Amino acid sequence: MTNLSQAVQDERTARMVLSMIVEPDDAVTGRLLGDLGVRELFRLAEGDDVVPGLSTVDAQVWRAQFERSDARTLAQHIVEAERAGIGTLIPDDKEWPSALDDLGDRRPYVLWTRGTTSFLMRPLGDLVTITGARAATSYGEHVAGQLASDLANAERIVVTGGTYGIEGAAHRAALASGGDTIAVMANGVDRPYPMGHRELLERVADLGLMVSEVPPGAVPTRHRFLARARLMATFSAVTVVVEAGVRSGSMTVARRAHELGRTVGAVPGPVTSATSAGPHLLLQDGLARLVTGTGDIESLVAHKNGPDPGQAIGRRDSQRQPTADRSRPAYRDTACLATPVVL
Amino acid sequence: MTNLSQAVQDERTARMVLSMIVEPDDAVTGRLLGDLGVRELFRLAEGDDVVPGLSTVDAQVWRAQFERSDARTLAQHIVEAERAGIGTLIPDDKEWPSALDDLGDRRPYVLWTRGTTSFLMRPLGDLVTITGARAATSYGEHVAGQLASDLANAERIVVTGGTYGIEGAAHRAALASGGDTIAVMANGVDRPYPMGHRELLERVADLGLMVSEVPPGAVPTRHRFLARARLMATFSAVTVVVEAGVRSGSMTVARRAHELGRTVGAVPGPVTSATSAGPHLLLQDGLARLVTGTGDIESLVAHKNGPDPGQAIGRRDSQRQPTADRSRPAYRDTACLATPVVL
Numbered sequence: 001m002t003n004l005s006q007a008v009q010d011e012r013t014a015r016m017v018l019s020m021i022v023e024p025d026d027a028v029t030g031r032l033l034g035d036l037g038v039r040e041l042f043r044l045a046e047g048d049d050v051v052p053g054l055s056t057v058d059a060q061v062w063r064a065q066f067e068r069s070d071a072r073t074l075a076q077h078i079v080e081a082e083r084a085g086i087g088t089l090i091p092d093d094k095e096w097p098s099a100l101d102d103l104g105d106r107r108p109y110v111l112w113t114r115g116t117t118s119f120l121m122r123p124l125g126d127l128v129t130i131t132g133a134r135a136a137t138s139y140g141e142h143v144a145g146q147l148a149s150d151l152a153n154a155e156r157i158v159v160t161g162g163t164y165g166i167e168g169a170a171h172r173a174a175l176a177s178g179g180d181t182i183a184v185m186a187n188g189v190d191r192p193y194p195m196g197h198r199e200l201l202e203r204v205a206d207l208g209l210m211v212s213e214v215p216p217g218a219v220p221t222r223h224r225f226l227a228r229a230r231l232m233a234t235f236s237a238v239t240v241v242v243e244a245g246v247r248s249g250s251m252t253v254a255r256r257a258h259e260l261g262r263t264v265g266a267v268p269g270p271v272t273s274a275t276s277a278g279p280h281l282l283l284q285d286g287l288a289r290l291v292t293g294t295g296d297i298e299s300l301v302a303h304k305n306g307p308d309p310g311q312a313i314g315r316r317d318s319q320r321q322p323t324a325d326r327s328r329p330a331y332r333d334t335a336c337l338a339t340p341v342v343l
Numbered sequence: 344m345t346n347l348s349q350a351v352q353d354e355r356t357a358r359m360v361l362s363m364i365v366e367p368d369d370a371v372t373g374r375l376l377g378d379l380g381v382r383e384l385f386r387l388a389e390g391d392d393v394v395p396g397l398s399t400v401d402a403q404v405w406r407a408q409f410e411r412s413d414a415r416t417l418a419q420h421i422v423e424a425e426r427a428g429i430g431t432l433i434p435d436d437k438e439w440p441s442a443l444d445d446l447g448d449r450r451p452y453v454l455w456t457r458g459t460t461s462f463l464m465r466p467l468g469d470l471v472t473i474t475g476a477r478a479a480t481s482y483g484e485h486v487a488g489q490l491a492s493d494l495a496n497a498e499r500i501v502v503t504g505g506t507y508g509i510e511g512a513a514h515r516a517a518l519a520s521g522g523d524t525i526a527v528m529a530n531g532v533d534r535p536y537p538m539g540h541r542e543l544l545e546r547v548a549d550l551g552l553m554v555s556e557v558p559p560g561a562v563p564t565r566h567r568f569l570a571r572a573r574l575m576a577t578f579s580a581v582t583v584v585v586e587a588g589v590r591s592g593s594m595t596v597a598r599r600a601h602e603l604g605r606t607v608g609a610v611p612g613p614v615t616s617a618t619s620a621g622p623h624l625l626l627q628d629g630l631a632r633l634v635t636g637t638g639d640i641e642s643l644v645a646h647k648n649g650p651d652p653g654q655a656i657g658r659r660d661s662q663r664q665p666t667a668d669r670s671r672p673a674y675r676d677t678a679c680l681a682t683p684v685v686l
Contacts, residue, residue, distance in 0.1 A: 143614060267614060268614065268626075269612070269613055269614075271486060271611065271612075276611070284633050284639070290623055292627075293614065
């Protein structure tokens with residue numbers, strides 16, 4: 001076993017390695033990374049000093065993640081990823097989306113990318129997230145496609161998650177309109193998921209951008225889907241839920257967006273349709289504004305649509321602003337985030 | 344020509360006669376009626392004294408309405424109405440709905456009734472108005488019927504306007520569930536409108552209540568439809584719009600309800616359906632709360648559904664309270680009411 005803190009010399013490689021060891025959306029690791037830097041984090045993980053802020057037991061649990069890691073094997077994975085044309089972004093990079101800094105301790109360690117990373121430098125208001133049910137109705141897919149197509153024609157970038165149903169319809173329509181689209185993955189960018197969308201997602205990687213915070217080879221898990229939800233919400237100014245069950249991943253994306261002070265839109269549908277129950281609940285709870293078309297989304301981006309229903313909405317300007325200098329990002333203390341899984 | 348102020352001896356007859364002469368929802372007549380009483384109003388109309396609050400020209404226009412009236416002919420109409428079993432309610436009556444007093448100067452002069460007037464003595468929260476498009480979709484009619492049926496089973500009274508589409512579906516479902524329903528007419532209660540609903544409306548008059556502020560024989564006009572909208576809104580604690588075009592009578596009912604401090608609910612539908620554009624607009628403007636079923640309506644009645652979106656909503660308790668002693672009803676000064684037509 002090669003020692004990580006000695007083997008890993010540069011920040012980028014260290015963060016790539018870290019993402020191969022620790023699950024994403026882990027606020028403990030994020031806090032240590034922010035406070036100490038990645039090399040000191042590795043030294044701490046491989047030593048037996050007191051870990052700042054952790055009890056002895058918690059420190060043991062945290063350290064356990066690093067025990068199975070061998071620097072030489074991980075370095076080999078990195079070489080393979082680079083050979084496969086997979087890129088990375090770290091906070092020092094010009095193209096690192098400062099929007100992600102709003103996540104505070106839950107900021108990704110690194111982004112693995114395939115495609116046009118310059119999309120991430122566009123103003124936050126240029127990016128719109130569309131999410132929704134896998135088991136969508138033809139009505140939902142029609143609306144998602146129409147919204148994505150209209151957004152593409154308005155030079156917006158359609159951010160979504162590549163799943164069946166609403167998200168696939170949004171990707172397809174954005175591409176068909178010659179527009180830009182970003183697929184945020186809960187798995188490695190080398191293995192598009194779901195399988196049935198392999199061809200679609202390869203086209204997104206070719207013509208748009210595929211991005212993930214988990215390393216190549218990683219499979220999607222429940223925790224990674226939850227972690228991905230916060231990324232989908234963070235990348236854009238407005239998240240629109242087209243159809244969703246009341247207990248679905250799309251609702252998680254909407255709630256994360258609301259917690260982050262992003263604006264949430266919800267597309268209504270028949271009250272007789274279970275897949276419209278999620279959007280209706282968001283509207284009833286005052287977490288979302290009603291969206292009937294792209295005009296409503298444009299209004300939400302421009303904050304021209306009257307007073308916002310939720311207290312958190314509207315805190316952010318539609319122009320992206322650097323937030324890295326905030327001493328305590330709002331997201332850090334949010335109680336209702338998914339509990340980070342420490343493997 | 345017999346002189347009105349001399350021929351008409353009692354308050355009830357005077358108000359019946361007044362409703363045969365002056366169009367409903369006329370704030371000038373309503374103000375004079377409230378300030379002077381009906382017999383002094385007739386004396387003023389038939390004399391040439393200064394009319395309080397009116398310029399000479401306005402007084403002439405107001406007086407012109409009374410010129411064609413002959414007390415003897417009108418008395419004959421009243422006898423015919425009584426023979427036909429048509430009843431009346433005036434503010435002195437025990438069964439006069441005090442909810443109507445919220446209309447201030449726009450309170451009806453009299454209510455002409457066929458059926459169970461005791462419905463009007465129930466607490467305001469027991470009455471729910473359902474309104475919607477004549478050219479409804481099968482989705483809209485299905486939802487209207489379901490809501491009305493559930494409300495009937497919950498011992499609520501379904502108030503609606505007897506038109507084709509949503510309102511007819513609501514009446515039919517309430518009756519089919521053995522529930523109570525009130526039809527508010529823009530025409531005389533002796534001539535149910537529309538013709539195609541004659542049988543349905545006769546059943547409402549037999550099993551429920553048919554009510555109008557225009558006298559027997561009166562035909563529906565644009566002004567009477569607008570006036571009726573405020574009555575439909577006033578009778579109940581909650582008005583629910585099931586489907587409606589953005590410029591429709593149902594939207595008028597919703598706006599009147601909001602202006603009166605009543606709660607408005609809107610049923611969403613597909614954004615691709617023009618008949619759902621009205622409810623969606625009400626939701627976007629914060630005038631209505633989203634309703635997916637009777638549970639939501641019950642919450643609105645009980646004011647348990649979180650903060651109200653509009654400033655006016657929530658001012659009234661679900662128990663009916665006497666408001667006749669208010670010196671200046673809120674409705675009096677509302678600028679956006681329909682301009683009263685003085686014939």
